[in-house]
Amino acid sequence: MADTASTARRRSPLAHAADRLAAATRSSGGAIRLAELPFLTQLNVRLDAKSPAADAVGLALGLQLPLEPDTVVRGGELRAAWLGPDEWLVAGLPGSQRELESRIRSAAGGVPLSVTDVSAQRTTVLVGGPRARDLLAHGCRLDLHPRAFGPGRCAQTTLARTQVVLVARDEPRAGFWVLVRSSFADHLTNWLLDAAVEYG
Structure with a gap:
């Protein structure tokens, strides 16, 4: 919530x-x-783009993490912007940081990743x-x-x-x-x- x-x-x-x-x-x-x-929610996400976890995270967010440099993918109220080969900025509604971070971490399972809240x-x-x-x-x-x-x-x-x-x-x-x-x-x-x- x-x-x-x-x-x-x-x-x-x-x-x-x-x-x-x-x-x-x-x-x-x-x-x-x-x-x-x-106050847009902004999460910096880093993980191996070629791993199954990247697909699982995209599925959990309702969008595919973009693989083409300098592109943005939209899914509902969320956007994922490509910042690097293994880095994205996920932007969403104000106040949704915790819920989005939880979804990302759960979807990734035990795969190493970094999720940093940069909203502020x-x-x-x-x-x-x-x-x-x-x-x-x-x-x-x-x-x-x-x-x-x-x-x-x-x-x-x-x-x-x-x-x-x-x-x-x-x-x-x-x-x-x-x-x-x-x-x-x-x-x-x-x-x-x-x-x-x-x-x-």
């Missing part, structure tokens, strides 16, 4: 910036959408709207053209000189998730707000 009581008492890293993000969204006339998605380490900024790619391109060296970084792609990269995990969401017009360390969230948000001015 999700621990929603504890998340209700916490203050998200960008709670103080919510009004500014909403104002930037309004002033862009729909060209840009900015918002924090606080990062927050997530939603960057959406028709000009989202243009906005991100101002501060990211990746080729963000849909042919190169389309829906279902992810990358560990830098945005505004800040290390992030960038996820191109696969829902229609859903935009991007920018997963950023909480200590750098203010810097990144200020950069996004400044870069969004030209679309206002």
Whole structure:
């Protein structure tokens, strides 16, 4: 069961910036959408991708752990992002850390693995709207053209000189998730707000 009581008492890293993000969204006339998605569950999972345990973990989560580099697989409310040959980031609803970790460990059986809760380490900024790619391109060296970084792609990269995990969401017009360390969230948000001015 999700621990929603504890998340209700916490203050998200960008709670103080919510009004500014909403104002930037309004002033862009729909060209840009900015918002924090606080408290998403984020588990770093490491195990042998070629082991039967990887398939069992995927089955327990209702998705297949992606084997293709820099891809994301979605299953219901969960997403698994490829971070390395034996490493994934599993993201889910706020407060579901314990339940997801238990499912992963049970499915893996006795196979050596690592499950680390990194939910408190990062927050997530939603960057959406028709000009989202243009906005991100101002501060990211990746080729963000849909042919190169389309829906279902992810990358560990830098945005505004800040290390992030960038996820191109696969829902229609859903935009991007920018997963950023909480200590750098203010810097990144200020950069996004400044870069969004030209679309206002």
